[in-house]
Amino acid sequence: MRIGVHPNNLHLRLASVWPGAFADLDPIFVPYSEGRDTASLLEAGVIHVGGTGSTPPIEADARGLGVEYVGASAPRPANGAIFVRAETDVESVAGLAGRRISLIDGSFHTYLLARSLEAEGLMLDDVERVESGTRDSLAELLEGRVDAWVAMSPRLEKAIGRTDLRLIVRCGATIPNRSLFWSLARIGLSSAEIAGIVSELARIGGEIAADPVTAAHLLAENDRSGTGADAWGQIVRSRDFSVVSIDAPVLAEQQEEADTLFRHGHFDRAVAIGRPLQATK
Known part of the structure; x- marks a missing residue:
């Protein structure tokens, strides 16, 4: 499993250095510079799954790439x-x-x-x-x-x-501001892989919440912004690292965002949000 990791998705960033993360999926963590590159890397087959904010998968669907949603974080009202x-x-x-x-x-x-x-x-x-x-x-x-x-x-x-x-x-109540974990239909993840991704993200999230000091030090050790462990500790403690499978309310949030951005002229056509990822092999 090739898992994309960029600096702004803290969950996958920590997973890439967390002991035993995704062991059952034989992971290869693929670093890249920013979340907006996720769609092109999925399209090229460089990665099989990635994690971003709410907007990049909608941008990918606007390009006709056929996004398949895998999991979602809790809302993050403080991060924005x-x-x-x-x-x-x-x-x-x-x-x-x-x-x-x-x-x-x-x-x-x-x-x-x-x-x-x-x-x-x-x-x-x-x-x-x-x-x-x-x-x-x-x-x-x-x-x-x-x-x-x-x-x-x-x-x-x-x-x-x-x-x-x-x-x-x-951000507050203005937008949900979740992290979304997603792939493309053409990649064809299996139901077991989907369940394994969500389960492992949830497990790691629980361990991060239980040991924010270790998480903060790992972030500081792998950081180029000059942010120290104390500052990362504050960020980790303020964030809910729980992850759940995609459900209808999360897809409705994504559709609301797609409709809003279309209404504002950010997209030149309406974007229909897809369904949760289903078994394809």
């Missing part, structure tokens, strides 16, 4: 926020109209921004989305090159409490 400079005249999301917003476009950042804008009668086209890529979004915000920044862990925790920033949105 929108900041502006404290000195700005932007007091709320309504003030973002016409402004430049730094984000990882095509990730859950896009959905968080769309839902936040929609609540104020605005659309994605009412702001200028600026792809953050590998740039230092915090520096760009503080230097005035962008007007707002959609942030996530671990940089979000470093930004909260800064006196030169103003927090105007937390």
